[in-house]
Amino acid sequence: MQAYPASVPLPSGDKRWKLVEATMRRHGYKAAALIEVLHTVQESFGFLDDVSLRYVASSLRVPLSKVFGVATYYHFFSLKPPGEHNCVVCMGTGCYVKGAGDLMKAIEETAHIRAGETTPDGKVSVVAARCIGSCSLAPAVVFDGEVIPRAQPSAVRDQLRRWIGHDAG
Amino acid sequence: MTLDELEEIAASEREEQKKISHRINVSVAAGCLSMHSDQVFKILQAEVQKRGLEGSCKVKAVGCMGLCAAGPLVRSEPQHTYYRALSPDTPEVLSAVVENLDGRPVPEFALSPDIPFFAAQQRIVLENCGEIDPERIEDYIGVGGYESLLNCVANRSREDVVQEIIRSGLRGRGGGGYPTGLKWSMVAKAQGEQKYVICNADEGDPGAFMDRSVLESDPHRVLEGMAIAAYAVGASKGYIYCRAEYPLAVKRLKVAIRQAERMGLLGKRIGESDFGFEVEVRLGAGAFVCGEETALIASVEGNRGVPRPRPPFPSYSGLYRCPTLLNNVETFANVAPILRKGGDWFASIGTDKSKGTKVFALVGDVVNTGLIEVPMGIKLRDLVFSLGGGIPENRKFKAVQTGGPSGGCIPEQFLDMGVDYESLASAGSIMGSGGMIVMDETACMVDVAKFFMDFTRDESCGKCTPCRVGTTQLHGLLERISEGKGQMEDLATLERLGGMVKRTALCGLGQTAPNPVSSTLRYFRSEYVRHIVDKTCAQGKCPCSRTVDRAVEK
Numbered sequence: 001m002q003a004y005p006a007s008v009p010l011p012s013g014d015k016r017w018k019l020v021e022a023t024m025r026r027h028g029y030k031a032a033a034l035i036e037v038l039h040t041v042q043e044s045f046g047f048l049d050d051v052s053l054r055y056v057a058s059s060l061r062v063p064l065s066k067v068f069g070v071a072t073y074y075h076f077f078s079l080k081p082p083g084e085h086n087c088v089v090c091m092g093t094g095c096y097v098k099g100a101g102d103l104m105k106a107i108e109e110t111a112h113i114r115a116g117e118t119t120p121d122g123k124v125s126v127v128a129a130r131c132i133g134s135c136s137l138a139p140a141v142v143f144d145g146e147v148i149p150r151a152q153p154s155a156v157r158d159q160l161r162r163w164i165g166h167d168a169g
Numbered sequence: 170m171t172l173d174e175l176e177e178i179a180a181s182e183r184e185e186q187k188k189i190s191h192r193i194n195v196s197v198a199a200g201c202l203s204m205h206s207d208q209v210f211k212i213l214q215a216e217v218q219k220r221g222l223e224g225s226c227k228v229k230a231v232g233c234m235g236l237c238a239a240g241p242l243v244r245s246e247p248q249h250t251y252y253r254a255l256s257p258d259t260p261e262v263l264s265a266v267v268e269n270l271d272g273r274p275v276p277e278f279a280l281s282p283d284i285p286f287f288a289a290q291q292r293i294v295l296e297n298c299g300e301i302d303p304e305r306i307e308d309y310i311g312v313g314g315y316e317s318l319l320n321c322v323a324n325r326s327r328e329d330v331v332q333e334i335i336r337s338g339l340r341g342r343g344g345g346g347y348p349t350g351l352k353w354s355m356v357a358k359a360q361g362e363q364k365y366v367i368c369n370a371d372e373g374d375p376g377a378f379m380d381r382s383v384l385e386s387d388p389h390r391v392l393e394g395m396a397i398a399a400y401a402v403g404a405s406k407g408y409i410y411c412r413a414e415y416p417l418a419v420k421r422l423k424v425a426i427r428q429a430e431r432m433g434l435l436g437k438r439i440g441e442s443d444f445g446f447e448v449e450v451r452l453g454a455g456a457f458v459c460g461e462e463t464a465l466i467a468s469v470e471g472n473r474g475v476p477r478p479r480p481p482f483p484s485y486s487g488l489y490r491c492p493t494l495l496n497n498v499e500t501f502a503n504v505a506p507i508l509r510k511g512g513d514w515f516a517s518i519g520t521d522k523s524k525g526t527k528v529f530a531l532v533g534d535v536v537n538t539g540l541i542e543v544p545m546g547i548k549l550r551d552l553v554f555s556l557g558g559g560i561p562e563n564r565k566f567k568a569v570q571t572g573g574p575s576g577g578c579i580p581e582q583f584l585d586m587g588v589d590y591e592s593l594a595s596a597g598s599i600m601g602s603g604g605m606i607v608m609d610e611t612a613c614m615v616d617v618a619k620f621f622m623d624f625t626r627d628e629s630c631g632k633c634t635p636c637r638v639g640t641t642q643l644h645g646l647l648e649r650i651s652e653g654k655g656q657m658e659d660l661a662t663l664e665r666l667g668g669m670v671k672r673t674a675l676c677g678l679g680q681t682a683p684n685p686v687s688s689t690l691r692y693f694r695s696e697y698v699r700h701i702v703d704k705t706c707a708q709g710k711c712p713c714s715r716t717v718d719r720a721v722e723k
Contacts, residue, residue: 030471032469034471035452035468036452039452070472074455074456076413076414076453076454092375093375093376093570094532094538096375097606130455130624130628131376131378131414133199133372133378134378135375135376135604135606136538137237147199148203149204
């Protein structure tokens with residue numbers, strides 16, 4: 001048996017692993033910190049890949065199956081790399097009655113992908129959110145972290161085209 | 170810090186504020202921020218500096234003022250005038266606001282504080298929102314913050330604090346409406362070395378955002394409520410389980426915790442007594458079911474957020490199998506004022522069985538979208554047509570949806586009903602966390618029911634069969650009806666299946682999931698029939714009407 005806390009070598013020289021390790025250290029390498037640690041991984045790397053799941057599992061001494069179970073259970077965690085740009089469409093009730101469905105349709109048609117996917121060139125990810133709490137400014141979309149209140153399909157289409165580079169210039 | 174020292178800080182803070190004759194409060198809560206209120210703030214500040222008014226006029230970043238529809242909102246004091254829809258793109262208007270600090274308010278943008286939206290509110294939970302700077306603990310102390318906590322620790326017994334909450338009649342604001350005092354006394358009496366207090370800030374109901382707003386605008390109020398609760402039940406450790414979708418709320422909470430710890434208002438030896446209480450933030454990760462208490466506890470423990478059968482209730486066996494007190498953000502926000510002004514005062518507000526006020530999120534097809542706090546028992550009609558300003562574009566009111574995916578749609582005939590826990594339940598809905606989605610005549614009730622079943626079907630954790638399979642089947646039936654392929658017996662199946670899921674599901678999510686279907690079936694049955702018999706959606710929202718359109722186009 002290894003002494004506690006387990007000293008698991010960092011997966012690579014990438015400095016971002018230090019952030020992940022710091023979170024684990026702050027929580028005393030307790031298994032209960034799993035979700036907090038996965039948040040740090042996703043914040044640092046953008047998504048959770050095989051390497052990170054294995055690293056977190058062995059560091060926290062949690063079965064890999066459990067780490068995988070938690071990572072896939074929660075909507076917030078992604079196992080696929082995100083696109084260069086991120087488009088979140090709020091599909092909460094407030095936004096839905098104000099036409100979020102039309103927004104989503106416009107986005108899916110413009111980007112030629114469905115919610116939850118990334119364009120093949122890796123430019124744009126489209127995500128459907130449950131509710132971002134901007135209900136009184138519905139319908140809302142979030143472009144790269146910036147909330148756009150009362151979004152219109154035309155404006156949303158324009159932004160996507162700029163990102164994808166269809167009519168750049 | 171002792172009570173005397175706290176009062177000294179409060180007094181000097183008030184003294185400082187008295188020196189400034191004019192204030193311009195700018196809302197920097199998430200709603201107004203998304204409309205660039207941070208830039209409005211900077212421009213106003215520059216205008217004040219340009220005129221050399223720094224000594225007499227302070228531009229202050231504050232939390233949510235409630236009327237999101239008119240954001241970004243600014244309030245000029247002592248005029249007490251609201252300014253609506255200020256934009257960084259029109260600096261001349263912002264300049265005029267500063268120019269007219271004493272004069273006549275800029276007419277096109279001024280909003281009287283006497284309009285029903287502001288005047289008809291009674292603010293307890295939100296009393297500091299839009300008044301204080303959420304990132305300055307001194308501001309909170311200046312309005313009497315942490316006085317209740319230190320007073321309890323120094324002068325009141327634990328039993329006495331619990332009794333005060335029982336006397337107030339406060340009920341859980343997260344939706345269930347369980348008497349808060351009773352819960353506290355259960356945890357207080359429970360045996361255990363270690364006890365926990367958890368704040369449920371996993372505001373999952375789409376259409377409700379009062380918890381987000383309170384956390385962003387007045388985080389210390391929630392921390393104080395938690396600390397008082399911890400003192401009353403004998404807990405030493407607390408967690409705030411907050412949605413990861415609310416980054417600003419998380420940030421402000423963390424700032425607030427650090428400030429309170431530094432001043433000795435959280436942490437060890439609070440008020441120089443033996444009582445200590447440490448708080449940590451835990452991030453949710455986007456699972457609706459984690460609003461359910463046992464699922465939430467599982468998630469705090471780092472597991473998949475899956476509910477478990479009760480009993481044992483968390484009050485006896487919760488986090489790490491220790492006695493755990495779990496309340497919602499708004500519930501904790503009510504605690505400090507109750508201890509300051511007394512349980513009897515709180516119980517004098519509201520109705521017979523529902524005491525105090527409730528914060529509602531008015532959203533959807535209503536003019537004044539935003540957050541309001543009103544006494545329990547207020548008429549639905551007043552909420553929608555007086556405070557809410559009615560339905561835009563002269564369209565007709567159709568229904569109010571309350572309680573999120575666990576609630577129902579309330580039709581016009583209930584508009585004169587007083588809103589409290591019991592009346593909403595009797596109308597086939599629930600109070601829930603306080604989201605009120607107003608729908609006008611363009612909403613299709615089959616589509617709305619389908620929307621919610623799609624939600625619960627997706628959010629069902631899958632542990633119990635009635636919920637996992639039942640919600641999928643209910644959704645399938647609604648889908649069929651919306652496509653114009655339904656049959657009349659489907660309606661009976663919806664009712665029977667809904668009743669079964671309600672009776673047999675493991676947790677609140679499943680037990681309430683059929684509510685949107687049963688309430689729309691009860692009040693808007695003719696719309697379902699129309700989809701089935703005429704194979705058309707009068708509002709053009711469902712696929713069946715689209716096939717008709719296409720046929721016509723051809």
